[in-house]
Amino acid sequence: MEKSRRIFLKSVSALAAGTMILPSWGFGLDNRKLKVVLVGTGVRGTSFWGKRLVEKYSDSLEFVGLCDINPGRLEYAKNYMEVDCPTFLDFRTMINSSRPDLVIVTTVDATHHEFIIQGLEMGCDVLSEKPLTTDEDKCQQIVDAERKYDKKLVLGFNYRWSPYNTKIKELLSEGTIGKITSVDFHWYLNTYHGASYFRRWHGLREKGGTLLVHKSTHHFDLLNWWLDSDPKEVFAYGDLEFYGANHPFRGDYCRPCTHKSNCDFYWDITESKRDMELYVENEHHDGYIRDNCVWGKEINIYDKMSAQIKYMDNTVVNYSLTTYSPFEGWRIAFNGTKGRIEASLDIPYNKEMEMSQEELHAMEMAQGEEELTYEPIVTHKLWNDFETIQVGMEKSGHGGGDKRLHDQVFTHPDKKDPYDRAAGLRDGAMSVLIGVAARHSIETGNPIRIEDLTDIKLMESGRGA
Known part of the structure; x- marks a missing residue:
C-alpha cells in the first residue's frame, strides 16, 4: 500500500x-x-x-x-x-x-x-x-x-486541454507562421454569464482579486502556454462603468426586489433546483446570497479591462475582457514573421447558431458526451493564399478540455504529453501575476514588471515548471 x-x-x-x-x-x-x-x-x-x-x-x-x-x-x-x-x-x-x-x-x-x-x-x-x-x-x-x-x-487549467486550443499550440510550435511577434486576444462575456460574476462574491475584489485574476487567469495561462515564454511587463486600463452603482435603481437581491418587472438583469434563482438546494436553503448558516443585485454599490471590480503584455521573447499582446457583450465568445490573432493565424469561437455572425446565450453557457459547463463539431482556424502565410483548418471538438465540458484534464490527472499522469498541457505551480503563478500586475497598473497608471512581484526567475522560452 x-x-x-x-x-x-x-x-x-x-x-x-x-x-x-x-x-x-x-x-x-x-x-x-x-x-x-x-x-x-x-x-x-x-x-x-x-x-x-x-x-x-x-x-x-x-x-x-x-x-x-x-x-x-x-x-x-x-x-x-x-x-x-x-x-x-x-x-x-x-x-x-x-x-x-x-x-x-x-x-x-x-x-x-x-x-x-x-x-x-x-x-x-x-x-x-x-x-x-x-x-x-x-x-x-x-x-x-x-x-x-x-x-x-x-x-x-482545463482550457489547455480543449482540442481547439491544442491545435493552436501545435501550429505555433511547428513554426507555421515563424517567430511570433504580436498577438491580439479579445474575450467577450455575455449579459448572462458576465452578469453572474457581479451577483456573486466575485464582484468583490477582496474575494476574487477582480476578473483580471479570477477569469483572465484562464486566458493568460493560454497565452503563456501558446507562446512558451514568461510575461515581462504589463500596462493596463480598467473601469467599472456598467454594473455596480452605475444604475438609477437597485435592490438588496433579486428575490424580494421591487424592480423585477423593469430590470433586464432580474434573475429568478427559484427556477434552478440545484441553486436553491445548494445556496438558498443554506443562507441562514453563513449569510451568503447567490442572487445579489448586479447594481450593488459594494461591487468594486472592473467590468471592462484592457492590458498590453510584453513577453521575455519580445512578443507583445493586446488583451481585452468585456463583461456585458450581447454574445459570449473570443477572438485571437497571432502575427509572425512568416504569416498570421486567426482563431475564434462562438462569434454568432461567423456561424449559424441555434442555441440561446444561456444555453451555450450551460453546454460549456455540462459534462455530458456529445458528437464532435468542427471549428475553423485560419492560417495565412506571407505571399500565399490563406488556409482553413477544421478542428474537431466537443462543445460541452469547456470545449472537451474538462474530461481530458481529468483523464491526465486521474488515469495516466505518467503519460508523456507532446503539448505539455499539465500545469503546475509556476504556470499558476505566471497567469495570476499578469492579472495582479494589470490591477496594479490600473491603480497606479504605471507599467508593472513581473519580476518585481515575486522571486520567480523569468525565462525567455522553454519555461518548464
Whole structure:
C-alpha cells in the first residue's frame, strides 16, 4: 500500500513539473485507491471536482472527507456527490482525521493560499482550481511552501486541454507562421454569464482579486502556454462603468426586489433546483446570497479591462475582457514573421447558431458526451493564399478540455504529453501575476514588471515548471 502511495505522489509531482518520463503505474496498485478530500463545496467543487470524479474514477479514487464553513452545503454536497465520507468544518481536523493523498481546493479565491499551504505542510499533494491566488504576497507564500515541504501543486487549467486550443499550440510550435511577434486576444462575456460574476462574491475584489485574476487567469495561462515564454511587463486600463452603482435603481437581491418587472438583469434563482438546494436553503448558516443585485454599490471590480503584455521573447499582446457583450465568445490573432493565424469561437455572425446565450453557457459547463463539431482556424502565410483548418471538438465540458484534464490527472499522469498541457505551480503563478500586475497598473497608471512581484526567475522560452 505504501508503495502505491509513493508511486502516486511521484507521478503527481511529475505532472506539476511537466516531466513525464516515468514507468507505467495505476492508482489501484496493491488494491490501494487514491484518498481525496475536497475543501469548498460550491457548485464547481461539488460538480467538476466532485460528482464527476465519483462517476468516472471511483475505481481508482475515493473521497475520504469534505470540508466547508457552511454545514448545510456540506450535507448537500455529500448527497449530491453520492459519497459516504465524513464532513468537517475545520480543514486541519479533516486532514489529521482522513490522512488524504490529495487535497482539492475549490474555495473562495482569496482563501486558496490558506488551504494550499496547510495541505502541503501536512504532507499532502494539492490540486487547486484556478486562479492560484489573488495577489503577489499570497503567491510568494505558496511558492515558499512548495519549496519548503517538497510536495507538489497541480493547477486545474482545463482550457489547455480543449482540442481547439491544442491545435493552436501545435501550429505555433511547428513554426507555421515563424517567430511570433504580436498577438491580439479579445474575450467577450455575455449579459448572462458576465452578469453572474457581479451577483456573486466575485464582484468583490477582496474575494476574487477582480476578473483580471479570477477569469483572465484562464486566458493568460493560454497565452503563456501558446507562446512558451514568461510575461515581462504589463500596462493596463480598467473601469467599472456598467454594473455596480452605475444604475438609477437597485435592490438588496433579486428575490424580494421591487424592480423585477423593469430590470433586464432580474434573475429568478427559484427556477434552478440545484441553486436553491445548494445556496438558498443554506443562507441562514453563513449569510451568503447567490442572487445579489448586479447594481450593488459594494461591487468594486472592473467590468471592462484592457492590458498590453510584453513577453521575455519580445512578443507583445493586446488583451481585452468585456463583461456585458450581447454574445459570449473570443477572438485571437497571432502575427509572425512568416504569416498570421486567426482563431475564434462562438462569434454568432461567423456561424449559424441555434442555441440561446444561456444555453451555450450551460453546454460549456455540462459534462455530458456529445458528437464532435468542427471549428475553423485560419492560417495565412506571407505571399500565399490563406488556409482553413477544421478542428474537431466537443462543445460541452469547456470545449472537451474538462474530461481530458481529468483523464491526465486521474488515469495516466505518467503519460508523456507532446503539448505539455499539465500545469503546475509556476504556470499558476505566471497567469495570476499578469492579472495582479494589470490591477496594479490600473491603480497606479504605471507599467508593472513581473519580476518585481515575486522571486520567480523569468525565462525567455522553454519555461518548464
